[in-house]
Amino acid sequence: MYRYDSIDRQLLQERVAQYRGQIERNLAGTLSDDELRPLRLQNGLYIQRHGPMLRIAIPYGILAADQLRKLAELSRRYDRAVGHFTTRHNMQFNWPKFEETPNILAELSEVDMHAIQTSGNCIRNITTDKFAGTAPDESSDPRPIAEILRQWSTFHPEFSFLPRKFKIAVSGSTEDRSVLRVHDVGIELIDAADGTPGARIFVGGGLGRTPLIGQVVREFLPRQHLLTYLEAILRVYNRYGRRDNLFKARIKILVNALGIEDFSKQVEAEWAHLKDGPATLTDAEFDRIAAHFAPPAYATLGDDPAEYASARASTPAFAAWAKRSVYPHRVPGYAAVTLSLKAPGKAPGDITDVQMDAAADLADRFSFGELRVAHEQNLVLPNVRQADLPALWAEARAHGLATANIGLLTDMICCPGGDLCSLANARSVPIALAVHEVFDDLDYLHDLGELSLNISGCMNSCGHHHVANIGVLGIDKNDEEWYQISIGGRQGNATRIGKILGPSFRADEVTAVVQALVAVYVEQRTPTERFIDTFDRLGIEPFKARAYQGRDRRKTAHD
């Protein structure tokens, strides 16, 4: 992984000092709350329902074991010994004290961590594929580009006060696992026919109130032009993005208003001035950064060693776990392993200090000391010997990190919702817990196969409900919590926004509705179909009919 040098570290120290000063000036009354607000947000500090929330950056989802141990320690000392992973590779502490946040950031900087630009109207943490560098279908490693973008976006002089937040995802594999099509900018690394490295650039994707799939603004951009081209996009957005209405301020609204062709023309016109300028990326710099991501010292091994095969044969629980949690690796004899943070009775994405320490130890013992944060709110050990899988499983299981549900219905993405978030219309975690309770039979879950169910507590859509096979969205109807349910969304190359079933449901109806949707699938599926395939074949009607069967529901203004 990328190792900070003395300059990176110095900048981090200076950032902590700057932030500490801002908090002190606020407490002393010389920096007003309104003036502090955008500044603290750019350091990840929100003021929430019960007090402050600190969002710590995990740049492109890569964590060293020592960094995770530090998070465990900080969660013990400054929080309630628990952290929450978000869909953008970040970790949230929900109970820090306002005055202590500078100390938390100072301690984080000791392990080269920070909360820079995890919120605010700026370029946010860059996200990527949880299997970056290990996936068999990867043609370009997205990590060097993600790190180059991290440096470029950090304290950007021109783009720190944009109309709204700006999210960039990078992917370099055949199948997109970074949901790049619902980002403000999605970068799909590809090579030209002649082998020139570069990228296809998507723009204007996003969830929230107006969910939109990103459109291709440039079919191929040679790698050296990436930064100047992004600056052109951002300059057009900074100058012309709407600033009069919070809900219309994302770049997707500008792209839609202009149309992709006009938008693209404006970007190209701007880029003509920037192209080949000093921000042009050099091969030397790319190589310098890429060297940080050189493969670890893999042993020469064969696939499916005896230890692994025999454990699968002898231990059904292990076999079930391996089927869901073990992902193929480009190096023979290795695997990428997902540690589930979706145990029954636990808020999705939450992890205790003890689990953090345990996961860090597992990374040290089995995965060259490195972990990844998946946008599905799980942890990944990217480089595990297949022969070690039985031992890894036993320890992960002892710490509640081995629920065999990856990719299944209970591997829910779920935002913190109304329990913590002040923007929420409804709680989301209790819905996740209730669904998990109903679908707690692992054999049944495995039989249902791949099925994504995501929950957001409001239209901001942090829980990515739009792109789930079954999406649940909290809405507020006359101060009561109601839930709108959508179906047919998907992520990946065929990213699609789900369709709303119809009028919304009460909290106590949601699990029954999910069961009804699942029942239609079970009754109608062919032997090879996943839930989404059956939906695609049948369309929304049979699902809708079953969901509302026996329910008298009229559409109201809130639906």
Next chain:
Amino acid sequence: MTEIIKDARVVDDAWQTLKLAEGDAAETVALPAAPTLVPLAVWRARRDELLARQTPFGLWLDSHEGPEEIADDLKHFALVAVNFPKFADGRGYSTARLLRERYGYRGELRAIGDVLRDQLFLLRRCGFDAFAVRADKDIRDALAGFEVFSERYQSAVDEPLPLFRRRAAGEPSHG
């Protein structure tokens, strides 16, 4: 006399900023006798009159007004200012870079409006060299806003070479 920050020092400043109040028309508003920053509308309506006067004048752009509007006129202005109606309105950062990097403006470039200590570092990076810090703030205290970071990753007006090019040449400021 009002004070501003110029080249990272607090100095007295005699310039006035003409703002069109409700009911003022660019064509008829009275021009002060002192050196004055005029809005774009006044420059457009009364170009010849302004050029004929002996009193120095400059031009201020509001945050929604682009630098291309004055690109051909820059030689006429004793100074150019960019207004920040709210400090979180970041359009002026692009305006400044364009004035410096694309239109070659070399004269004084002043940030006016909601100009605060915590934005000075970035504003200077984008080419501002003068700062009319908001009147209710301690302007000397604001000077500390320049001393935040010792390095910069990106290319901008203050440092045209991004860190990676200077690193490669072996000459970043430290480290």
